[in-house]
Amino acid sequence: MTTVLVVEDEADLRFLARMTLDRAGFDVIEAGTGADAVAVLESSDTADVDVVMLDLRIPPPDGWEVLAWIHETGLNTRMRVVIVSAFVDPGTAARAASMGCRYLAKPFRGDDLVALIRGDDLPGT
């Protein structure tokens, strides 16, 4: 079973992601801040996170800093990161790609989220 760590500070959106991913058959772990996300990833019990769904504007460390930490620790070699953000400028998408991440803009369709978490291409692309 694929385990997804949902990093999102907005409670409603965290709940939305859990509902959507639950129904698609993923295990979901939630983190409301960057610090919570790092704590989850550091803990050996939950070292089997397969995918991180990462919001960018979160209480510190922010999404980019969490991503940098994932690269520093080498965790990126055994998990994928999907950035889901309301920052929709081209620079954000390009930066995500340069860090080896998929990128999904808010608001998103549930199907698109599930596809990217699975590692598929977006439907129709």
Next chain:
Amino acid sequence: MDRDPRFDRTADGRGSDGYLRAIVETSTDAIYRVDLDGRITGWSPAAERLFSYRATEVEGTPSAQLFADEHLDAYEVVIRQAVVGALTTHTHTDIRPRSGPSVPVALAVAAIHDEDRGVVGASVIVRDLTEQREALATLAASETRLRESEALAHVGGWVLDVGTGTVQWSEELHRMHGIDPVDFQGSLEGHLALVHPDDRAGLESAIAMAVDGHGVVDAEYRVVRPDGKLRWLYTRAERAFAAPSVAPGVPLPAHSDGTRAVIGLRGICQDVSERHDAEQAVRDAYERERAAAEGLRAADRLKDEFLATVSHELRTPLTAIMGFAQLIGTGIDRASLPDMVTRIQRNAVEMHGMVERVLDFSRLQAGNVDLRLQTINLHQLVAKTVEGYRAALDEHHIDVSLAEDDTEVLADVDATMHIIGNLLSNAVKFSPAREPITVSTARDRDAGRVTVVDRGPGIPAELKEAVFERFFQGPNQPPGRRGTGVGLAIVRRYAELQGGRAWCETPEGGGTAVMFTLPLARKGGR
């Protein structure tokens, strides 16, 4: 030329006549002789040239004819004084030559003695003063021109004598300093005393260095006129040297350039106040322009940031609304339905508030606000507005401690509801979940007051004004909802447009109290 034989005789009868004849004939001054009746008895070659009469034409005629009528009296007086008093007399007068205009002359009249007969006549020496007069007139004219040029160019001259420490000014320099010539001390100290205190030391050292080393003063400085007005002067001066060079081996004076003694400085001075004022005006204008451009750029940056923030903030509730609606559409168990609907409602309310804020802000920015002031029961309006928010803000308990009063204010209903809505939205955003939010109304001396208190992190004292500026985002933003940064700016603007004000305080027990006032309606309503 015929010689007057009477010149050949010596008046003193001693026979040394050759010497006198030589003098008379070669003198460039005209010389003639008169008898006791004033008739001409001798006439020198220079007299022929000056008066344009030959000796034969004037001999025996009255010498008075040589003078213009208006000078006759004076002429006769000097002749009489010389003859009667046996004196040599002098006067300045004008002669009348045969042709041409009258000629200014100096006369020297001396009595002629005869051993036997006493005074027998007088000799008259006539010196033509035309050239001297012209030279004086030319000098006077050139001095006038110099003064006029100095005045026109606002340039004056000055001279410093290092030996005595005296300073001489030209007329224009007195004018520049606004000082009457009699009031200037004529010393270097006096010169420097008029310089602005901030510039005095600089000019003094520039002068000292010029005398001893650099050789040139090139300075701009301010002087303070007696009337207190400041003028900017530019001066340039060079060393003046004593004419002869010092012989080798002779010790040089205190000031020298190695071979010549420096006797002082000679300089010009120009009033450059207008140029300075113009330059300052240009600098000021440039600075204003730069500040305005910087202000525009800053406003532009803020606008861009505002648009990006609004875009970002609208996407968050929109994601929730679309996401939950999609979940419901794909079929969920009935038990979850009410919860999802509540979430959609909550996000819709939030989004609506945000859209209202952006529109309010846009209207206020454009000055496009049409307020309809009417008499309103403050308590009722606040209660109604809070009720509208209560459903969407279920995590918070809104404690409305509304004294049941009949305070009536003169206000616009929509604007006041927007104020309260913004304050509630802020309070919800900053208050921890389930902490109470307190709304109260009160009546001040001349205004109705609404206070909204939250139990959030509070506002640092130094930011209590800044939070009312547009686009301001405080340091204690809670996770999730960040807002657009215009809420409190709208609150204050709406309050002020209605004749009230808005501010914030720190209540006892922490958190933030934001209050606004509205003017009381007059008794009996409108």
